[in-house]
Amino acid sequence: MTPRELPVAGARNLFGGALAFKRDQLGFLAENIRRHGDLFRFSPLGVPMVLANHPDHIQHILVDGEERYDKDATIFKVVRPVLRNGLISIADKEQWSRQRRMMAPHFTPRTVAGFAENMTSETVHMLERWERRPRSAGDVLDVTDEIGQLALRIVNRSLFSADVSRAAQAFERAFAAANNVLGSFFRFPFPPLSWPTARRRRLRSAIDDMDHFVSGVIRERLSGEGAGQTDPQRPDLLTLLLHSVDDDGTAMDLEQLHHEVLNLCIGAFETTTNTLSWAFYLLARHPQAEQRLHAEVDQVLAGRVPRFEDLPQLTYTRRVIDETLRIYSPAYQTMRHAREEDVIAGYRIPSGSNVLLNSYLLHRHPEFWPDPDRFDPENFAPERVAARPKHAYIPFGSGRRVCIGKHFALTELTLALATVARGHRLLLPDGAPVVEPEPLITLHPRGGVHLRLVRR
Template sequence: MDATTAVPASTPPRIPPGPRGLPLLGVALDVQKDVLGWNLRTAMEYGPVVQYRFGPLRSYLVTHPDGLKHVLQDHVKNYTKDHFGYAIIRRIAGNGIFTSEGATWLRQRRLAQPAFHRARISAMGAQMVKAADELSEHWAAAQRSGERRLAVNDMMSLTLRIVGEALLGTDMREEIRAVADSFNTLNEQTVERFRTLRLLPPILPTAYDRTFREARRTLYEVVARIISLRRQRLEDHGDLLSMFMLAKDEETGEQMDDEQLRDEVLTMLLAGHETTANLLSWTWVLLHQNPDAERKLHAELDEVLGGRLPTAEDVPKLVYTRRVLDETLRIYPPIYSLTRKVVADDVVCGYQVRGGSSLYLSPYATHRLPEFWPDPERFDPDRFTPEQVAVRPRYAYFPFLGGPRQCIGNNFALMEGTLILATLAQRHRPRMVEGYTPTPETLLTLRPKGELPVTLSAR
């Protein structure tokens, strides 16, 4: 059987195949060593649904689009975030819209949805371009001096500033470094704790746990300041934080307390900047490696913009620019792996999955299945022409997930990415420094290891 072909639904349920792994550890060591490679190799070898042991836990890997539709859309209530992986993430972000479940999630989603309406997002475009234009001035100075820039750091600082201003109505420029450093610490530890099944909360008097607590305290203090300042001028500024602060429960009339607000602000700060920053960082890598695509991008920017700064109204015209981002998201999806808890026994792609188990999805692996992506390692933005998109299953490509839990900020992120790329790529060509090899670093999101040192050359 072709490893990427789903089993017909009429076939009686079968036990999924999969690697045996080691006693007690299962495949944990292989996953720790190379989670991306393991997911892809395993999907290609064993098929659409794979069964294995991760430590003592029965686990499944689902990569076929039919299975993804089943899990994320058609039977979403049977696959929840009541999983130890999310319990670990809650130690950072609390019970915000990303980690919450049930009625709490639904309430928060409904409150947040108006802030991500297309008209509101378009109104944020000027803030995005202004911030990118200011970074461009720093890049221009580096161009003249020959100074190296760390592109990952630049993209992180830029998107963190934009999230602060556009979604939270707060100027965070003075706190960007503290937030970024604290998040990096928590990011690294969270992934390590998950992969080593280190389930005990960070409460021990060890240097490791103290570092976690101190980094989290720094984030909490920044968020508390944001909330305190906004409470002093409590009015609707049209941003997400205003909506959360002014919203009242339909039944009780109660408003969100500071703890719930903190969790939502943390979620938007961390999830809202990290993913877009990594998307842009990988875009610079792939444009450097693919000069033909870079030339096509420059030609479109010249034709549409003619040297001026972009606006939100230009985004629909920047067709190839958007395809560049889409193809980058295919090759290096920021959310490269995610997990769910299986509530009750079910059948996925003709295979039986057991209730109480862990179920993993891998955008990284699905985006490389040759059945849907010929020559999958090749960078080709024209995979995303309307004609090409129409012949692929919906869930062959899911960088923002799908179904009810699809990322609420997907349109915000794509407009932000388009405007930043258009602003910077008009004027600069980031070139990776000699000797640097971009390799993926699998933290909570997928970023280039080594912060992507670049030199800048003019268009």
């Protein structure tokens, strides 16, 4: 049977729908799913894109047809000035395979268990700092900013065995600036970032600040100044990466090490900051779910700080995290480049297409998620998970290029949430506005999440 041609979205709009895509990316895609179904093409400013929005499509692109697709796609070209040749965005499959082989042993659940104490102790220190805040500071916390600093302290203590409290905010600001520039450019790629504009200068300054942070820590370790801070019995990730070798005995060079460390900092920071911000916001808006979370934490922990070994018993806590990742995945979109012509669900996918996978929309697909906009941690009860296709839920991607930090992130998110829930609540301030998602390269709570801290 001859493949059908894809329906076209935005064909009658100026620049192939580019202005509508720029104005409201998620709204544009959602509206065209309603009009055309789960597969359609559009070409903002002439860039050929295909949206694929069904679990079968995900299986086909990321798993079964993985050799027919690569990361030489528009969205990764946009972020590559920041991420360079790190695991997140590298397009060369051979180089990616080499890096993944070298790094994967350091991100297994067993290895991550050694970093669990970093996650809980830093969260405890954050809570102690919150409690010491002077009353004049008010009782409303900028939760997104606070969790961002926590995330950077955890990842850098795990990566470098270092206290980076003073540098955390500078790195956070630099990444936020880069994310805004690149998110805006992805939605409307004009003028080119190579042009000498104010936007390009902001991006260059942000990249320089992040590079300065990473290179400084690596330089200190190699010079021996930071070597004494790591426990030989529990080496940090930087030590492990410095001693990693491929099958042929070669190690990664310093430039590649820099790229991978930067990717790890950004990936871990973004996932934790946004997921926990949204989780506390959703719990504040759904007190019954919050009560059930507290009941579990009280029963399992009896007031003590959680440990890695508690994770199998913190089942509802993990469901809260999973449901938050369903509704507001930080990595809410990814993309693949079609290396050759393909057929998906009877439709022709032209060679060279940028195939967009948007989990914000996939995770709201009414065929797999009843009442998809409602926060319901029971969506992740075992019987419901078993009844859904595997690829209806992809917060960390899938296939060979699934996020290497998945176990680290889920461990950190679950332990940090349980640590806070032991003795504290975060409540909506009076008259608090609804927080809307802001789709940049990653998905942010627009304006940040601001909540009141109270003791339980």
